[in-house]
Amino acid sequence: MRDLSTAQRRSHLRFLVFLSSISLQFISGFSNDSSSPKNETKTEGHSTSGSSTGSSVAIICLVIVAVVLLSFFLFKFWQKKKREEQYARLLKLFEEDDELELELGLRD
DSSP: OOOHHHHHHHHHHHHHHHHHHHHHHHHHHHHOOOOOGGGGHHHHHHHHHHHHHHHHHHHHHHHHHEEEEEEEHHHHOOOOOOOOHHHHHHHHOOOOOOOHHHTTTSSO
């Protein structure tokens, strides 16, 4: 298995930081900031629908991230299996070549 180069690691780290900053923006946008006490009755009705909307958006985002991660790991698993199959075919090809040499008497 190949090791990631430093540039690739940095780009992966930058991408993770970017995704984290976006998720923090969503979280801060869904927070309930009721600083004035006179608007409590008005914001209570709105905050329950807003928090349920925020919760559903957060759950949807988590599901999307989980699906992407699952797809990534399944793709890597598929690549590994494919590589192993190709290596097995290569070994079998060389084994058959050795048997052919023995049959033809080219090698003792």
